[in-house]
Amino acid sequence: MRILLIKPKARLDTVLGLERFERLEPLELGYLAAVVPENNPVCVLDLRLYRWPDAVLRRTLRRFKPNLLGFTAYSHEASEVKRLASLAKQLMPRIRVVIGGHHATVAPHDCNIPCIDYIIRGEGCHPFKVLITSIGHSDKPLSDRFPNILRTGEHFNEDAAASWPQYPEPATLPTPRRDLWNLNHYYCVWVNENPSHLQPLFPRVAMVRTSYGCKMNCSFCIVPKLSGGVHQPRPANAVAEELARIVPKYVYFSDDENFIDEAYGYELAEAIEQRGVTKRYFAWTRATTILRSPDLLKRWKEIGLDGVFVGFEFASNEELSATHKGGTISHNERAHEKLRDLGIACHAAFMVRPEYGREDFARLREYVREMPPAQFSFTVCTPSPGTEDYERIQSSIWVNNAYDLHDCMHPLMPTKLPLREFGELIAQQLEEAGRKNPIRVAKPLMRPWELIRVIRTEKKYARAFRELYRDYPRELWDWSGW
Ligand code: B12
Ligand code: SF4
Numbered sequence: 001m002r003i004l005l006i007k008p009k010a011r012l013d014t015v016l017g018l019e020r021f022e023r024l025e026p027l028e029l030g031y032l033a034a035v036v037p038e039n040n041p042v043c044v045l046d047l048r049l050y051r052w053p054d055a056v057l058r059r060t061l062r063r064f065k066p067n068l069l070g071f072t073a074y075s076h077e078a079s080e081v082k083r084l085a086s087l088a089k090q091l092m093p094r095i096r097v098v099i100g101g102h103h104a105t106v107a108p109h110d111c112n113i114p115c116i117d118y119i120i121r122g123e124g125c126h127p128f129k130v131l132i133t134s135i136g137h138s139d140k141p142l143s144d145r146f147p148n149i150l151r152t153g154e155h156f157n158e159d160a161a162a163s164w165p166q167y168p169e170p171a172t173l174p175t176p177r178r179d180l181w182n183l184n185h186y187y188c189v190w191v192n193e194n195p196s197h198l199q200p201l202f203p204r205v206a207m208v209r210t211s212y213g214c215k216m217n218c219s220f221c222i223v224p225k226l227s228g229g230v231h232q233p234r235p236a237n238a239v240a241e242e243l244a245r246i247v248p249k250y251v252y253f254s255d256d257e258n259f260i261d262e263a264y265g266y267e268l269a270e271a272i273e274q275r276g277v278t279k280r281y282f283a284w285t286r287a288t289t290i291l292r293s294p295d296l297l298k299r300w301k302e303i304g305l306d307g308v309f310v311g312f313e314f315a316s317n318e319e320l321s322a323t324h325k326g327g328t329i330s331h332n333e334r335a336h337e338k339l340r341d342l343g344i345a346c347h348a349a350f351m352v353r354p355e356y357g358r359e360d361f362a363r364l365r366e367y368v369r370e371m372p373p374a375q376f377s378f379t380v381c382t383p384s385p386g387t388e389d390y391e392r393i394q395s396s397i398w399v400n401n402a403y404d405l406h407d408c409m410h411p412l413m414p415t416k417l418p419l420r421e422f423g424e425l426i427a428q429q430l431e432e433a434g435r436k437n438p439i440r441v442a443k444p445l446m447r448p449w450e451l452i453r454v455i456r457t458e459k460k461y462a463r464a465f466r467e468l469y470r471d472y473p474r475e476l477w478d479w480s481g482w
Contacts, residue, residue: 313350
C-alpha cells in the first residue's frame, strides 16, 4: 500500500498571518508514518508550504500514485480537506481516503461524507496501523472491534461516534518520523526575557510532545474532554532520547500543560541533562502552576527554557471565574513577576469576547499598558466544538459555516460592536502590545533582514484582523444588533 499523508493549507488570513510567526512541523503525520509497516511507501505532503495546493496535490497524486490518503484537520480546515478529498477521488476513483485529527475527533458527523471512507478519532497511531493492515479485507467487523475507526455512509457507527475516544498509554507511542520533511521549513519567532545581540528571531524549530492532557477544566477548552481531566506523560527517557536525535537547537513543546505534574517535570529535566541534551525550549503552562512550582521552572531555566505561553485570558476576575479558569488576575500578575525574576520570557495570551464594547477594549488596553514587558497575543473567546459551552452558544451562532471560522480569531456569535470596528480594535491592541515585547524594550542588535521580516509579519497579522469582517456575509460587516 502506498500512503500519502496530507496537512492542508488554511484559507483564513488570520491563520496564515499567525503562520508567519510560527509554522511548526506536521508532527501528527510523523507519528502516523512511524507505524506504517516497512514495505509500504509513505510520503508526507505539507500543503502549507505551497502557494497553489491543488496543483501540488494533483502532481503528487500523479507521481506518487498512492492507494491511501490520510488527511489531518483542525475544524477551520475541515471544508478545505473535504474539497481536496473530493478532488482526489475525481482523479483517482479507487483511492481510499481517511480523515483524522482534531476535527474528526470532535465532529465525526461532519466528516461523514461520500468522498471520505474512514474517520479515525483520537490518538491515531494504533488505529491507523490497524486500518492499513485491514484495508481490503472485510471492513465491517473492523469498526465494531475498534470504535475509534468509523466507516462513513451506511456503516457509520452512531454509538461509537457518540462516545469520546480514550488516549492510549503514552509509552506505546512510536518516535515520530522527521525524515519525511525538510526541517528548514519550520520556525517560530523566538522570545527571550534578556535578548542578546544578533540572536536569531526566527530559528528553525522542532516540535516535541512530552505528554497529553490537562487536569484543569476551563469551560471553553476541549482538552479536559479529550483527556478526561488526566495528564499523561511519556516516559522521560524516551523524550530525552527523541530530543537528543533532533537536529534543530530550538524546541516548541506541543503539550497542553508542560509543568502541571511537578514530579514528572523534574524527572524529565533530569533525563534531558543526563542525556547531555542542550537545547532551547518554549512550553505552555498556567499561572497557578508557575506559582505552585517556581523551583521547577528555575530547574527548566537551567536546562534551556527560554519562554512560556501563559493563558492570562482576561483582565478581570469576573471573566476568569465565569470560564472556570481556576485563577485570578493576581495569580497572573504574580506568575508574570516570578517569570521575570527567573529570566523566562512570558507570552501572555489574552482573549476578547464578542460582547466587548469600546469601554471593554479600552479597559483591556489600559490593563496591558500597565503590564511589564511580555510577548502578547489576543484571540477571540470561542468555545471549542465538543464542549458544553459550544453547545450553549449553538443557537446564537450567526454564521452557517461555523467550523470554517473556528480559529479562535473570528467571533462566532454576534458582536456588540460592528465587525469592522471589532477587528480594528483587536488590530490596534496587537500593535500597541507589540511594542512591549522584551526584544523591542531591550533593543538588542538584530539582523536587518530578520527585523524587516518581523515588522512585515506583525503588519500582515494586524491587517488580517482589520479585514476579518470580509470572511462574513456582507450584511454583517457593519451590523450592530445590540
Ligand atoms: C501544538 C498546538 C498548536 C501549534 C501548531 C501545531 C502544528 N503542527 O501546526 C500552534 C501553537 C501553532 C497552534 C495553533 C493553532 N491552534 Co492549536 N493546538 C495545539 C495543541 C496544544 C496540540 C496539537 C498537537 O500538535 N499535538 C501533537 C500531535 C502529535 O498530536 P495530534 O495533533 O493530536 O495528532 C494525533 C491525533 O490527533 C491523530 N491524528 C491527527 N491527524 C490525523 C490524521 C489521520 C489520517 C489519522 C489517522 C490520525 C490523525 O493522530 C495523531 C498522532 O499522534 C492542541 C490541543 C490538543 N490537545 O490537541 C491545540 C489545538 C489543536 N489548536 C487549536 C486551535 C484552535 C489552533 C488555532 C486555530 C488557534 C489560534 N488562534 O492560535 C491555531 C491554528 C494553527 C493552524 N495552522 O491551523 C484547537 C483546535 C480546535 C478545533 N476544533 O479545531 C486545539 C484543540 C486547542 C484547543 N484547546 O481548542 N496549535
Ligand atoms: S485552557 Fe489550558 S489549563 Fe485550561 S483546561 Fe485547557 S489546557 Fe488546561
